[in-house]
Amino acid sequence: MFPALLMFHLYSVATKPEHMIAFIGHLGRRRGFTVTLAFSPGTPAARVRLPAPPSQVRQDYHPECEAALNSHAALELHASFQCLAVAFYLDRDDVGLKHFSRFFLLHSHEHSKRAESLMSLQNRRGGRVSFHNIRKPETQEWESGLKAMQDALNVEEHINQSLLDLHQLATEKRDPHLCHFLETGYLNQQVEFIKELAGHVSILRKTGSAEDGLAEYLFDKLTLGDGDKKD
Helix, strand or coil, rough: CCCCCCEEEEECCCCHHHHHHHHHHHHHHHHCCCCEEECCCEEEEEEECCCCCCCCCCCCCCCCHHHHHHHHHHHHHHHHHHHHHHHHHCCCCCCCCHHHHHHHHHHHHHHHHHHHHHHHHHHHCCCCCCCCCCCCCCCCCCCCCCHHHHHHHHHHHHHHHHHHHHHHHHHCCCHHHHHHHHHHHHHHHHHHHHHHHHHHHHHHHHHCCCCHHHHHHHHHHHCCCHHHCCC
């Protein structure tokens, strides 16, 4: 049994260091661990790292579910960035839609919390959190509040499909815990948010807010701001 970390000091007086290093590298590849070479003056050394030991809490947790959970967490963070970009664009002095801005800022925080919840679940199940590259928003300026809502709706529908795919995978891999987690904390919440966004898009289209700044202002103040009663 190899220990978690083996240190080999290679002395040039005993043999040629390059021969010993080559031997250790070959042994590492056969055993499935990584060799990291570190040299100090007068004493070359090779450091061999073994893979991390398996989790003690992992049980019936399929690697595909683990990977899909990490992918969906990255998607939630992308949605958070998208909402954050919209929120601060709409809060600009030349746009001035403060209730639109607050609406998107709250949902940015919600997506961030959902990503954190997924990572917490990953640890509880004995998986390993893996951070992916987070895509930035495709644009950082929007023509109107309507366009911002439409873009957000597209992102949320993509997230919903990812959740459905994750739930289907959990079902196929017979993971009732993951299924329950998604059913109670994500799927219904996501559908409700999509319905809310779709309703806002419909109203903005009917009022012609993209062409009428007054209609957009009234929607911002009376619908999203609820007549400023909540301010």
